[in-house]
Amino acid sequence: MSAAHAFLQRLGERVDDEPTWVAARRQAGAERFEALGFPTKRDEAWKYTDVRRIAEGEFTLADDAELDEARFAALDMPLDAHRLVFVDGVFSAALSDLTELPEGVSIEPLTTAMRTNHEAIGGAIGRLAGVDFSPFTALNVALSEEGAVVRIGQGVVVDKPIYVVFASRANESARMSHPRVLVMAGARSQSTVVEHYAGEAGAANFTNVVSEVMLERGAIVDHYKLQEASTEDLHVASIHVEQSRDSRFTSFNLNLGGALVRTDLVTDLNAQGAETNYNGLFFVQGRQHVDNHTLVRHNAPNTFSDENYKGILNDRARGVFNGKVVVKRDSQQIEANQNNANLLLSDRAEIDTKPELEIYADDVKCSHGATTGQLDEEAVFALRTRGIDEQMARGLLTLAFAGEVMDRVRLPVIAERVERAVAGKLPERFNLADLVEVSDALEEA
Amino acid sequence: MLEVKDLHVTVEGSEILKGLNLTVNPGEVHALMGPNGAGKSTLSAVVAGKDGYEVTSGEVLFEGKNLLEMEIEERALAGILLGFQYPVEIPGVKNIYLLKAALNAQRVARGEEEIPAPEFMKLVREQLSFMKMDGSFLQRAVNEGFSGGEKKRNEILQMLVLQPKLAMLDEIDSGLDIDAMKVVAEGVNSLRSADRAILMVTHYQRLLEHIVPDHVHVLVDGRIVKSGDKDLANELEARGYEWVLEESAA
Structure with missing residues (x-):
């Protein structure tokens, strides 16, 4: 029995009362994942990141979201925000606070949204990140149960950040979760969304999250992903962004924790005036491993991207940065800047950095650079x-x-x-x- | 205050200081002069604790304590401050962070509370205007993009804020025009007091017209070969170093 097949077995009998279309999608994810299997170092995109610790791990899906307030307070950030909390992937109504939502804003757990609004989100979810992006997105489709669905109406400026906490408990046995995040930002809306992955010391769980962010015309979204799970946690994330005309997306990908962390960030700039900004910072020590793969696709003329990733590595930590910019045929008047700088605080730390440009247009302004050095x-x-x-x-x-x-x-x-x-x-x-x-x-x- | 006794120092295997003796007492201003390559900067580097300088024999005492056994920051906290010939640019670290961290390190070492922000700002702004620097300097990264003169003024600003017992100035006059030199000299002169000492390393006599030393020493080939008062500097200006070399060889 393959590792992939063994993984899927753990879903067990949990989901036998699902609507047919959900079950069908899950089945498609499972089939795709089983066909692909876990990536190996022979796959170009996973050359430097060994996922055997995930493939060989024994993880079960959590059944409860029990976490008392004191334990939660140790993980939570004191943000004045609309709060949605998941514990090992399970929604916690008790720890969430969605009482004062402004008009035109809906923030719900995925299961609620699927039940009450499935026609609105059923088509959207999985549209940017389906089963084909990577084995892990396929696995997510197969096993996902819960997540956050954020919908922001036209022209709405959300008063406070939308703060989604994924808490990872120090359990007796390792848990896994495959959450989804869906953000639908209406035309000219403005919002800040924070995904916070926080873990108790000693937590050794596996999180495999897929986020999709859709910006309609003129929407502005600031997206933070702060990952500070325990140094035994395994974390794979895939963030997919789709931008319409004149929209602006700003990503902060901040990685502090985790034993093994892989984040894919993909943006499609589909209409002119769309702008995406990637800011990344990771700080790893001990034997932590963090891998960031970013991709910007300039699919329309007059689109802009700016990327600045910084890595700080201590001890025997290892980092990977792969940043790719693709300018589609005849997408003129493009500006794309990419920079990756790394600081090695120890002789034994290692970074593999690879900027890639694929340009199929002539009137473009693109720059990229990568540096690695020590403290002066x-x-x-x-x-x-x-x-x-x-x-x-x-x-x-x-x-x-x-x-x-x-x-x-x-x-x-x-x-x-x-x-x-x-x-x-x-x-x-x-x-x-x-x-x-x-x-x-x-x-x- | 500072006692240097028969100091021998090698750099990358070659001996630079060959038995240097020097005593600096509170209230005194000393100028260490000499031709290029005599080892002038080596002394201040060794006193500050820079890497790459091997003391093969001799000792350096500061207020009776063995300086050579102290960490770099301990020397600073004991009251020794080096003004660099080529101040280092530190991108991303604002001047004001450096000043505050340094001043608080001093206060904490003395068992005092950290300085309250309003008091600190008042202090810094006074010294800033004394050095004819505007407030934007505080928000700029340390020495980054500063002109030569600005860098030197910034070194003196740090001295005025930190008020060392012993200020060592390594070629503080290099690259300064006359106006900048006057500002720098005024800053240094304001540090003069009965319980403080200043040790200047310089190649030219010009600086000593503005900061008048009590003692002038001529360093040649790793040793002090002649000491005198400020008139010695004038003589060196007029006659060069040759005659001292001849005298010491005789």
Whole structure:
């Protein structure tokens, strides 16, 4: 029996009362996954990322979302937000807070949305990420049970971030979940969506999420994916974005945790004026492994993409960056910039970086660059001669490296959390914020 | 305050300092002069704790303590500050972060509370205007894109904020036009006090017209071969180093 087949067996008898069309889709996912099998290093897209730990793992689907408030509080971010919480993939009504939704905004667990609105979302879900993208999206289609469905009406500016928490518990036996996220942003709407993967210490679960974000004409979406699961968690994510005319999508892909993390981020710029911005930062240590594969397809003229990924690797951690930009035939007046910079804090850390450009048009402005280096020891020395201890000097310089990405983060709670993780012992961010305030005040006086 | 005794230092296998002796007392301003390659910058590098300098014999004491056993930051916290000849650019680290982190490190080492933001800003702004620098310097990354003169002023600004006991200035005058030199000199002169000392390393006498030293030493081939007062600097300006070399060879 193949590893793929064994995986599918675990679905068991859980889903025998589903509507026929759901069951049919699940079946298609299962068949596709079984045909593809788990990727191996012979697959170009998985050359540097070995998924045997997933294929050989023993994971079961969780039955409950029990997590008391104290345990949840340790994982949750203090964001003033519309909150949707999943525990090991199971929706927790108790921990969610969807009480004050503005008009024109709907945020629901997938199961609810399927029951009450299946004509609205049944066609949308899986449209961008079906069974063919990768073995893991096929596996997700086969096994997915729950997820988040966000629909934003035309012209609605959502007052607060939409915060989706995926909590991973330290269970007695390993769990897996295959959540889906669907965001449908109506024309000229504006919203911020945060996917937060947080795990208890010692959690060793497998998360295989597929997100789809659809932006109608003129929609603006800021999308954050903050992954800070335990360093034993296995995490595979696939994010697919479709953009209409004059829409703007900004992604923050922030990776701190996990033992094995793979994120695919794909955007189709389908009409002129569409703009996509990819900001990525990962910080890995120990034996963590993180792999980011990004793809932007410029399918129409006058479309824009800007990508800036930064990686910080310590100890024996390993990173992969593969960024691809495709400009379709005769998509003129394109601008595409891509940059990947990596900082190795240890001799044994490793990064494989590969930018790829495929351009089938002539009137385009494209740039890409990749650099890998160490901390500037002259700068470490200069800071220490001012009485700053070595650890803080290295922290300041590491944070400075991440700064270019972090400065663009518009949610201070997230910026602070990431800065703390990256820099360790540092002067409090808020002290620094105070300084700027006082400095401005003095300037005016 | 600073006692350098029979200091021998090698860099990449070749001996640069060959038995240097120097005593700097509180309240004094010393100028260390000498031709290129005499080892002037080596002394300040060794005192600051830079890598790559091997002390083969001799000792360096600061307020009676063995400086060579102290970490780089411990030396700074003890009150020694080096003004670099070529200040390092530190992209992404704002000047104000550096100043605040450095000042708080000092205060914490003395067992004091961290400085409150308003007090800190007031202090920094006063020194900033003294150095004729505008507020935007604080938000800029340390030395990044600064002109030569701005970098040197920034070094002195750090000294004014951190108030070291011993300020070592390594070729602080190199690359400065006369106006910038005056501002830098004024900054340094404002540091002069009965309990502080200044050690300048310089190739030219020009700086010493603005920062008048109490003691002038001539360093030749890793040793101090002649010491005197400020008149020695004038003599060196007029006659060059040749006569000192001849005198010491005789």
